[in-house]
Amino acid sequence: MATESKAPGEADGIYQISGGLATFGPEMLAIREALEQRILAWAAEIGARPMLFPPLIRARDLSRFDYFLNFPHLAVVASRIRSEVLAERYAKGGDVDAIPPDDLSAGRYVLPSAACYNVYLHLEGAVLDAPCYITTVATCFRNENAYDELQRLWSFSMREIVCLGPAEAVKEHLRSFKERISSFAAEIGLSLGTQFATDPFYQPQSSTARMQKLFPQKEEFVYGGELAIASLNFHRNFFGERCNICMTDGAPVFSGCVAFGLERWFHALLDRYQHNPERVLEALAL
């Protein structure tokens, strides 16, 4: 079997990737658990409630966040085979390579491309008397033009710690996690840079994209000069307004999230420790 074109971790058999979809064995799961333990300990420090949300989001809910205006290209849509064609075209047997669009029902649900959308939907209509912190992890999906090993997967895991409350509380949340992540990276020997960034807009020249460039809302921790492995995102009061989440004085809440792309952390850690999972675990255990 030719292994020259494979990444070292894949060639070593500790994970496999095909078409942007990754399979992980026990070594990688141990790394994931160790990394998650560190992140969850930070979440516990600030009293974040751990939650798990459904793996599908209604298209009409995402639409309220201007999702299809800004990110229609990312959406992986869930549908079902129309009942009228089941017996004739499928239940008789035979190979199926793809389901033609005419056989599909309208796609009313989308697989999430970020973990935190569900947090705002969950809190719809809530009135908060103090900042609210929630952490969740989701298997996320993003259609991309090309996939690149652990750095760019079609399906990946995102851990987020979200803060909702007054603007100053949200900014403090992001400031404190900037410090935590910087210290953690130094502690485990990972050299990270920081940079302002924009979300992956479908139209990079759109008013929304242009404004995000002018008034940065997203700061990334970058490994190797280009791979964003964590980000600090300030949404202002966008989700508070769209989901009618208010403080007791009636003002829409501000929100911000800290997001960790777990597979990208795997890449950075394996790259830093010569693709030796045991050395990665030793670093994470320090």
Next chain:
Amino acid sequence: MSSATESIQAVKEWLLAKHPELDDLEPNLDLIENRVIDSLGFMDFVFFLESLVERELDVEAGSVDAFRTLRSIEEKIFQPD
């Protein structure tokens, strides 16, 4: 050309017309952070300001803090000298 005071009043009215839920706008309210000017309306807002000052405005990173408050718009856009 209208005076800076008249211009800033026109800006205030333009923004309040788009936000019927607001009664007034404080001179130091951060219009960006509080999304009085949101992503979809930002360029419209710039075009509106350009129509008042009758010149093209510099909309580049580093120069955009002028757009943040009514006071900074008055001082940096309507009275740039």
